[in-house]
Amino acid sequence: MKFNITQFIIVLAAVAFTVACGGKEESGEKEAAHHEHEEGSEIVELSAEQFEALDMKVDTLPLKNLSSIVQANGQLEVPPQNEATVTAIIGANVSSIKVIEGDEVKKGQVLAYLTHPNLTRLQGDYLEAWNNLQFLEQDYQRQKRLYEEEVGSGKAFQQTQADYRSTQGMVKSLESQLRQFGMNPVRIKEGNFYDQVPVISPIAGSIVSVEVKTGQFVQPEKVLFEIVNIDHIHADLMIFEKDVHKVKEGQRVRFTVETLPGKELYAEIYSVGKKFEQDPKAVHVHAEIENKSGNLIPGMYIKGQVLTDSAETYALPESAIIREGDQFLAFLAERETEGESGHWMFTPIEVVTGVSNNGWIAVKFLQEIPDGALFAMNNAYYLISEMKKGETGDDD
Incomplete structure (x- = not known):
């Protein structure tokens, strides 16, 4: 036991x-x-069918000429000479308005008509002064001839000369006023008075605002119309103090406006300010727009980038790079030729990113890349998602 x-x-x-x-x-x-x-799990495999359905793009690593950038925001502006405020020179009534907001006008075009007894009186004063001048001119010439022949009195000649020159000055002053009102002195000399006087556009452009109504009495210096000419609309950007030394005339600017979503516009810097604004501390930079659009309006907010130093570097499309934690990853591509259809294998590789330009990002690698290596040129987000599925064992 x-x-x-x-x-x-x-x-x-x-x-x-x-x-x-x-x-x-x-x-x-x-x-x-x-x-x-x-x-x-770090290798993502795609069948030929998946590769085609995703419209995958693979290629060798290209060299691109990319520029460093300086971020700059601002707004669209026009030069002062391309904006006009039309005011009333004299107190008068608005008899008619010939334009509305948005109308395109030419320089010298009639915007409205004004009428007032003072305008009729002005024309009468001019005609009277001009007729008086004709009489005084004849008397002046007669007294001058007598004085030179030592027949006439010197005192009489001097008085006639003073009256003539005084009236001559008055006529010129009244003519100037008439022209300011858009009235032709020659017509008034012939006795053809204006019943109403035109308000003339000083520039060609678009009517931005109409500030009066028909029949309204307007005081002198009352704003009647606002006009702007956008033919020379430009980008007015603010460059912060730390970046001013990087910016100079001749550099290109890439920018966007909200009214043209998805469209990039370009401009060339023609002026860099020499004075700092204090809030924020920045200088104004003016750039002439290259591809202007009719949808650009002064005052629009713009978000831009000044393209500074450029260099040739290896680069990948933005859609070929994905951020994963503190790393940026791209995908090496290799085609498996075994079997009838074959499939593609994508291996993540860490990259160091640099400047970006026109949808491309400069890249450097932490390991040696074989000559002729292929890279996925798009769908990095999809590839990283598939890789994570492999890590978690989720095959769905």
């Missing part, structure tokens, strides 16, 4: 040892399989 118990203990120990060894071996197999899965 004692012998049997001893045998049983020995057999039990042997069984326990065998089970323990088997468990360790199975655990080791599972751990090895897990590591193999982790290593394999």
Whole structure:
């Protein structure tokens, strides 16, 4: 009996040892399989059908001429000479208005008509002064001839000369006033008075605002119309103090406006300010727009980038790079040729990004890249998503 118990203990120990060894071996197999899965999960495989459905693009790494950029925001402006405020020179009533907001007008075009008894009186004063001048001129010439022949009185000549020159000055002053009102003095000399006087546009452009109504009495200097000419609309950008030394005339600016979503506009800097604004501390930079659009209006907010130093560098499209934590990843591409259809394998590789321009980003690599290596040129977001599925074991 004692012998049997001893045998049983020995057999039990042997069984326990065998089970323990088997468990360790199975655990080791599972751990090895897990590591193999982790290593394999960093490669994303796509069938030929998936590759085509995703419209995947692969290519060798291209060299691109990319520029460094300076961020700059601002608004669209026009030069002072391309804006006009039309005011009333004299108190008068608005008899008619010939334009509305948005109308295109030419320089010298009639915007409205004014009428007032004072305007009629002005024309009468001019005609009277001009007729008087004709009489005085004849008298002046007669007195001058008599004085030169020592027949006439010197005092009479001097008085006639003073009256003539005084009236001559008055006529010129009244003519100037008439022309300011858009009235032709020659017509008035012939006795053809104006019943109403035109309000003339001083520039060509668009009517921005109409500030009067028909029949309204307007005081002198009352604003009647606002006109702007956008032919020379330009970008007015603010460059912060830390970036001023990077900006100079001749550099290009890339910018966008909200009214043209998805469209990039370009301008060339023609003037860099020499005075700092205090809030914020920045200088004005003016740039002439290259591809102008009719939808550009002064005062529009713009978001831009000044393209400064340029250099040739390796680059990838923005859609070929994905940020994952603190890293930026691109994907090496390799086609598996075994089998009839073959499939594509994409391996993530860390890149250091640089300047971006026109949808391309400069890249550098932390490891050596084989000559002729292919890269995924798009769908980096999809590839990283598939890679994460592999890491979690989600095959859906």
